[in-house]
Amino acid sequence: MSGSGAAPPAGSAGADDTGGFALSGLAVGYARRRFGRRAVQPVLSGLTATARRGEFTVLLGPNGTGKSTLLRTLAGLQPPLDGTARLDGVDLAAADPDERARRLAVVLTEREVPGLLTGGELVALGRHPHTGYTGRLTAADHVVVRWALGAMDAAHLAGRRVAECSDGERQRLFTARALAQQPSAILLDEPTAFLDVSARVALTGLLRRLAREQGVVVVASTHDLELALRVADTVWLLDHAGRLHTGTPEELTAAGLVGTVFTGDDLVFEPGAGVFTVRGERRGTAAVDAPADLAPLLRRALERAGWRPRASGDTGPADLAVAAGPDGYRTELDGAVEHHPTLGALTRWAAEARPPRP
Numbered sequence: 399m400s401g402s403g404a405a406p407p408a409g410s411a412g413a414d415d416t417g418g419f420a421l422s423g424l425a426v427g428y429a430r431r432r433f434g435r436r437a438v439q440p441v442l443s444g445l446t447a448t449a450r451r452g453e454f455t456v457l458l459g460p461n462g463t464g465k466s467t468l469l470r471t472l473a474g475l476q477p478p479l480d481g482t483a484r485l486d487g488v489d490l491a492a493a494d495p496d497e498r499a500r501r502l503a504v505v506l507t508e509r510e511v512p513g514l515l516t517g518g519e520l521v522a523l524g525r526h527p528h529t530g531y532t533g534r535l536t537a538a539d540h541v542v543v544r545w546a547l548g549a550m551d552a553a554h555l556a557g558r559r560v561a562e563c564s565d566g567e568r569q570r571l572f573t574a575r576a577l578a579q580q581p582s583a584i585l586l587d588e589p590t591a592f593l594d595v596s597a598r599v600a601l602t603g604l605l606r607r608l609a610r611e612q613g614v615v616v617v618a619s620t621h622d623l624e625l626a627l628r629v630a631d632t633v634w635l636l637d638h639a640g641r642l643h644t645g646t647p648e649e650l651t652a653a654g655l656v657g658t659v660f661t662g663d664d665l666v667f668e669p670g671a672g673v674f675t676v677r678g679e680r681r682g683t684a685a686v687d688a689p690a691d692l693a694p695l696l697r698r699a700l701e702r703a704g705w706r707p708r709a710s711g712d713t714g715p716a717d718l719a720v721a722a723g724p725d726g727y728r729t730e731l732d733g734a735v736e737h738h739p740t741l742g743a744l745t746r747w748a749a750e751a752r753p754p755r756p
């Protein structure tokens with residue numbers, strides 16, 4: 399996904415700079431008729447939050463907390479059980495479909511694959527809210543379609559059948575279709591799910607740029623926590639009890655909320671580094687002496703082997719001392735010095751070694 403140099407052609411986005419999404423006392427869930435009576439199954443209730451224009455808002459939460467249900471409700475695809483969700487003051491649940499399509503693009507996880515369409519034709523569908531009665535694309539529409547394909551690094555997929563694309567390629571095309579729509583707001587449900595690591599970073603970067611440069615409201619759910627905490631302007635964090643916490647990534651981290659919601663028996667959140675580490679057996683502390691480019695790798699290898707590496711600059715005593723040299727790695731544990739020719743050999747040794755008994 400390039401997107402960086404290529405500015406999208408001017409569209410409707412950014413026309414109204416007062417708005418964004420506003421949730422007020424919103425309740426979302428499912429209602430169905432059973433034995434002639436309406437049975438309501440709420441998933442989330444009492445949600446109050448905003449997603450501003452020009453900001454990249456990321457929706458986080460453990461499995462089954464209601465992220466997709468919330469996004470579908472914001473998209474106007476299912477009615478709220480209570481309260482309102484407005485985009486630029488317009489209640490999308492009550493708006494007519496054409497009006498909604500001009501304002502809002504949605505990229506959901508569950509979608510039918512239009513098998514006979516080519517990638518280019520699929521992306522061109524994004525222009526339909528703007529093409530009027532005939533549905534014919536103008537030269538300006540084609541420019542937008544080409545831009546959207548290029549922004550998602552999907553120009554080479556323009557002539558390929560969507561049915562013959564991989565999951566990741568399809569994800570790019572559906573996202574390009576949303577870009578081609580040039581909406582005021584884009585909602586995306588797990589947009590990075592099928593993408594490789596560089597495409598994930600590129601897509602999140604593109605979404606953030608779109609928000610900033612075009613004044614678009616972008617709300618995306620993801621399980622890609624570490625990346626989300628790096629790129630989001632605002633986080634909507636759903637906890638296990640269905641409460642929605644909002645703030646910047648640093649605010650929610652400092653309040654201990656990210657750690658509380660996602661830390662489990664095996665996973666622990668390190669607020670300073672903004673990363674999750676696997677909690678395992680702790681063998682003891684390890685001091686690392688290595689060049690700056692090698693030290694983080696060495697620390698991570700030791701940590702996976704069950705040691706607790708000292709932070710760089712911490713010169714306090716440690717159970718294990720590891721020093722990188724030109725011929726490999728020297729370890730000193732309980733007075734015994736050993737030499738390990740490679741990082742792999744050191745890691746295997748560290749996983750077996752035991753700290754001195756107290």
Ligand SMILES: Nc1ncnc2c1ncn2[C@@H]1O[C@H](COP(=O)(O)OP(=O)(O)OP(=O)(O)O)[C@@H](O)[C@H]1O
Binds near residue numbers: 428439441463464467
């Ligand atoms: N069509 C449906 N009818 C009834 N209940 C549903 C329906 N779809 C989802 N649910 C329920 O709503 C709750 C929230 O589901 P939802 O898919 O919104 O969660 P999620 O946070 O997106 O989960 P995940 O992270 O696993 O994708 C779950 O308990 C789920 O079983």
